[in-house]
Amino acid sequence: MRVVIAEDNVLLSAGLELLLGTKGIEVAAVVTDGPGLMEAVERHRPDAVLADVRLPPSFRDEGIRAALALRRAYPGLPVLVLSQYVEKVYARELLSDGSGGVGYLLKDRVSRVGEFVDGLRRVAGGGTVMDPEVIAQLMAGSGENAVDSLTNREREVLTLMAHGLGNGEIGKRLFVTDNAVHKHIGNIFAKLGLPVTDGGHRRVLAVLTYLNSRQ
Template identity: 55%
Template sequence: MRVVLAEDSVLLREGLIRLLEASGMRVVATAGEAEGLLRAAEEHRPDLVVTDVRMPPTHTDEGLRAALVLRRQQPELAVLVLSQYVEERYAAQLLSSAAGSVGYLLKDRIADVTDFIDALRRVAAGGTVLDPEVVSQLLLRGYNDPLERLTPREQEVLKLMAEGRSNAGIGQELVLSEGAVGKHIGNIFTKLDLTPAEGDHRRVLAVLHFLKIRNQA
């Protein structure tokens, strides 16, 4: 897997390079600011971009905006954004920009190397990964409306879907068979009015319902 990495902290950037390459990925270019990220992604056409949200010169949302530009220019490009803090609007902007191959994680997750690398691989494979802390905050805020139709168990399943878990992973977490998980997911699709015609994207659209951003794209 070919990766372009954008991070303005030299120490973290070097640490991530070693981590990714030790996991069998190839870091083809790095950048310390958003313009450099755009140039590197255009030149190298990587499989995956990993970028910080806040980058020079203003240290606000340059990395995120660069990621959104890249997704418009290269729709097939997988993008995982890292953030120091939970910033729900950034997660919403990123996830509303496309149906898959996107992720938003807190930097603290890097410390759990196995889960972090698994998240990268899921995003590169077309999945959607959302930091569990973002999911928890959204639940605490009571983002419901169509979600009110879901049973507590279905909400648990949707929460884990939002974190990027597979059916097998959800079943392991909730001690359910894959068949039971599939039934719950089918009920979620029905209650959120996601028709079979929407195909595999229904899983991502369900997560966007969860974030209340489906119509903000």
């Protein structure tokens, strides 16, 4: 797997490059701003992009804006965004096209090497990975909507789906069978009014519905 990193903190970018190298992941380029990210992706056509939300010159949203532009230019390009803080609007916007291959992790997660690399591989494989802290803060919202009709167990399953876990992994976390997980997910799809076809796409739509309900 080949990735492009967009990170202006030299120590962090060097650490990421070294870390990924030890895991057999090639870093094709390291850039420090949005234009550099756009150019690097066009030149190297990586398997995934790893980008900070905030990049020079304003350190507001240059990184994620560049990532979103790349997703439009290269539909389905896997993008894993790193952020120092939970920024709900960006988490929702990243998922807005409903196509998967996206992730939003807090930078603290990088220190949990196995979890971080696994998340990057999930995103590169077309999965959706959300930081548990992002999910926790989004769950703090309230309002009457389709998500509120879910049972506590269905909410747990949907939360783990938002973390990027597959059915087998969800079953292990909740100590239930694969059949039970499959049934819960079917109930979630039905209650959220999602189409009966394209199960992989429905998982992304379910997560997006969930995030939008927490606005």
